[in-house]
Amino acid sequence: MFNVNEIMQTNEMIDGQHLDIRTITMGISLLDCTDSDMAKACKKIYDKIARFAENLVKVGDEIETEFGIPIVNKRISVTPIALIASASDALDYSPYAKALDDAAKVTGVDFIGGFSSLVHKGYTKGDRILIDSIPNALSSTELVCSSVNIATTKTGINMDAVAHMGKIIKDAAQLTATRGGLACAKLVVFANAVEDNPFMAGSFHGLGEPESVINVGVSGPGVVAHALSEVKGEAFDVVAETVKKTAFRITRMGQLVAQEASSRLGVPFGIVDLSLAPTPAVGDSVAVILEEMGLSVAGTHGTTAALALLNDAVKKGGVMASSHVGGLSGAFIPVSEDMGMVAAAQSGILTISKLEAMSCVCSVGLDMIAIPGDTDAATISAIIADEAAIGVINNKTTAVRIIPVPGMDVGEIVDFGGLLGTAPIMAVTQGDSSLFISRGGRIPAPHDSLRN
């Protein structure tokens, strides 16, 4: 027997509230693609990805048709390329990015992640070359995303890498100056990066992962906002319960799609990432959820508490709905990808300082924030250091994806297009952090890391 209300409710979520599967991401290990000859390694990488992901888009489209649920993106994540490329004696790893880009295009996916490096304790030869290659790699490719992990709770913060990444972000922006510094939108600096994140730009295929794996990221801020609009004025107990129930339903759908994709592709199911990921579409906004709780605008006093409740209730609702929850799993607070956040930033009430506070209670961090193009590298590094400290001390993932938009200043607006959206240039806090950043070395792991 079927229940008419349940069917109508599901279809209303899809049609009117932007319920969708944000991404089916196939993780692929490239550990068997190393070669001392870079050209040979690139060919192995291209061939393996093209072979493994041959049917990914087709299967995604089939599932979309059969369930009637939009699957917005199909993506690929690969082993951090620094590990693969270091076998060669190349001094520039951009050709590896080109191989990834070509493989992504031939398979028809939307993005490929893993032009990455893990330097939370220090650099190998390959790490340094990879990071130095990032600006060129991202500006000369379309679909490649890059991430660098510069800190973990276990190891502390690599401040040399923090300083380095400030300069890399500036260079990446400069090389894509005519496109608003677009390369920086494809680059994430992490603390406590996870190995099974299906979301871009920070997705890579971790070393503990199998040969290949299917991870699914759900979405659904619009559905949560709608559910909360029906409990106006009720106590927070009711708010939390409503978010939990909604998150449960969204995640169950993610689990179903993940299992179906896994079985059709013959690739093991990894995790469902139960993040609330906004899109630039009207109504598909995390900021609107916070405002639905009774705040006149996201960023005003009360926002951190509202976000903490939301983030926690999403996890509690989602965790029972999936056999394996992983990735980042929480509420995302990107600015450019969320119309509500954009409006709040334009009003001047949502500031970078407030976003930093918000990142203490949600996944992930300072995300898709445009800042003045003349912001110096040390300031960007200091922003990264602050965010990394929040992640390291609180044992959570934090990230910085920030775009110093060349030639633009506070009040102007940059348009990245598509899912990346539109961002107002936000002011950075005045002052000078250059002596702090130039110290280098490592900030030791916190006492809390000594758990053995």
Place this chain on the structure above:
Amino acid sequence: MRAIVTVIGKDRVGIIASVCSLLAESGVNILDISQTIMQEYFTMIMLVDLAACALPFNQLSNSLKKRGEDESLSIRIQREDIFTAMHRI
């Protein structure tokens, strides 16, 4: 495979006949029907069995969608699993 067919549109004579004949031509067996008028809109939900369906799912979905467009109706077909997954433990 079982699926849910949802038909929504302005009420008029012959909607059920039109949708059911298309399903019959495709070898789709109707297991259950619920039909009502909600705010002047005809709303029909059918549980169907595709075991003997001659068409691949996407073709059946497209022909239903096209029939819907021709007759100013919204017609969609979705596998039953999505609804059970979302609403039943």
